[in-house]
Amino acid sequence: MPLDYAFTVSERFMRYVRVDTQSDPQSSTHPSTEKQKDLSGILVRELHDIGVSDAVMDDYGYVYATIPANTGKALPVLCFCAHVDTAPDCSGTGVRPLLHRHFDGEDIVLPDDPSQVLRVEDFPYLKEHIGLDIITASGTTLLGGDDKAGVSIIMDLAHYLSLHPEVQHGTIRILFTPDEEVGRGTAKVDLARLGADYGYTLDGGEAGSLEDETFNADAVQIDITGISAHPGYAKGKMVNALKVAGELLAALPKDKLAPEVTDKREGFVHPVRCEGMAEKATVEFIVRDFTVEGLKDHERTLYELARKVVSAHPGAELSFDVTEQYRNMKNILEQHPKVTLYAQEAIRRTGLKVRAESIRGGTDGSRLSYMGLPCPNLFTGMQGIHSRREWIGVSDMEAAVETLVHLVQVWAEHSEE
The missing domain is CATH 3.30.70.360 (Alpha-Beta Plaits)
Incomplete structure (x- = not known):
């Protein structure tokens, strides 16, 4: 059944996308742009406000944080990961997010550049959002759903768990990375410091999608x-x-x-x-x-x-x-089938159909899997990424938060078997 909860994910998302975090493939620094730390710093402060007291940003812009276990069961440590940077393909400066309530299926002309029009025939997935709220940019920039949607979902999970101590879960580690879009998202990650056994990136598309294979x-x-x-x-x-x-x-x-x-x-x-x-x-x-x-x-x-x-x-x-x-993470995930199976169960508990997909690309999870942290990719709802017609459904982000709530419980429940 749906969570009885006032989601904060869309409000967080609309704040985070305003922060310019575009990475630079020509830079040799870590992170490739200092402005990525602007958002990382905000996230650390907000995690502290939620009660995640050990949240910290390191010199490279990585954010590490812990939600302690609230059960005496011996459970694996789970990591939820998303990246703060946006792609160099399209401007991320001056993003102006627009909330379109109760989308009616008609064309959406983006106001700051009327040549940018969102049409159902171009994005058939929009049909599943008629009557629902969607978010776009204003026409001159990308939106930043890739991957500030993932960041927002993980932050809302942390908020939910702080309000619902009755939800049993093991230790949860949060990891926000820079520079994923330029292929260096795990270049300076400290897995010993992270201390997780299994991970999930939140960097996927349509609601219900679960990706366990990459290029x-x-x-x-x-x-x-x-x-x-x-x-x-x-x-x-x-x-x-x-x-x-x-x-x-x-x-x-x-x-x-x-x-x-x-x-x-x-x-x-x-x-x-x-x-x-x-x-x-x-x-x-x-x-x-x-x-x-x-x-x-x-x-x-x-x-x-x-x-x-x-x-x-x-x-x-x-x-x-x-x-x-990077290499195809499926080769690693096949050795740890429960990581994918538990995610499938969580998606179904959310009331969604599992969309098993292969990524025609890669995520931080590709590298993390080969570094010793098996890590499939979960949906966020992001669509039209890296473009000025990027959009995302609010209901998809909320469903992703709910999926994570179910997922931590699935892991806790299966520990008894």
């Missing part, structure tokens, strides 16, 4: 070294590395292996950055597939393509470097 992910950097010469006297001498890089980009498959033409379980090769000058150019790629074998096949394809393009220009040189980013 395998690598980054590839291709450096092309050409031959520089004065352009006035370059005939027969110059090999322009920028032009060679352009040929490589033009030679990429257009009908396969590209994000814009792949879905479901298909992997891809995706250029994300290109820079340089006539003498040397760099092209950066991300490579994704659900199997490691597929990932390596894509990398071989990319290498052979690059080698062919560069070798057509005598004097040009090629460097091809692969960096592992």
Whole structure:
């Protein structure tokens, strides 16, 4: 049955998204932007107000906090995790969240840029929110549901448990991370300090979704070294590395292996950055597939393509470097089936249908699972992420809070078996 509780999740969300926490992939600092700490500091203060007295932010912007067990049972320590940063893909400065009460199914024209229109035909999931409240940004920025929705849900869970000591649970650890959107969300996490046995990220989409599989992910950097010469006297001498890089980009498959033409379980090769000058150019790629074998096949394809393009220009040189980013967490979670099974039970107790999904991407849970903290991903309701038409349903966030309340009880109940 629904919780008898005045949820605070949407109010928290609308406050948190106003804080600019955009991360920076070109930065080498931890966190990549200091402004991420602005929200982390707010969260620490609010946790203290709730009664979570040990909440602290470390030098890297990570927030650690503990909700102590209230039962004498020997229970595993659970961690609930979300990231504070927003994606570099779209501006996160000056976010103005708008609450649309009782959505009627008609187009929503976002007021600060009327060219940004939310339509049911573009977002079919909106049909499930007719008559319900939704939140959007104003049209010039992303909203920040990814992942301030997850942050808000965990904060409301902490608030709920502070008001309902009768809900039995083991020790709960809260972890808020920076820099997830630039692939460094776990770079400085202290798992010994965290002290958790199992985890759940709150970084998913539609209500009821439970994701226990991600892509395998690598980054590839291709450096092309050409031959520089004065352009006035370059005939027969110059090999322009920028032009060679352009040929490589033009030679990429257009009908396969590209994000814009792949879905479901298909992997891809995706250029994300290109820079340089006539003498040397760099092209950066991300490579994704659900199997490691597929990932390596894509990398071989990319290498052979690059080698062919560069070798057509005598004097040009090629460097091809692969960096592992994360691996499919399903390989770990299959060894700990109860983590997923208990989440399924909690979702059903909330009155939702379980939507078992694979993530065409990754979460902090991907890395955490391989670091020793098995960690599937739970829904938050976020939709249209990384875009100016991002939106989220208030009822979805509230259902996620309720799911977490059930989840901590499921773990407590099964400890008796």
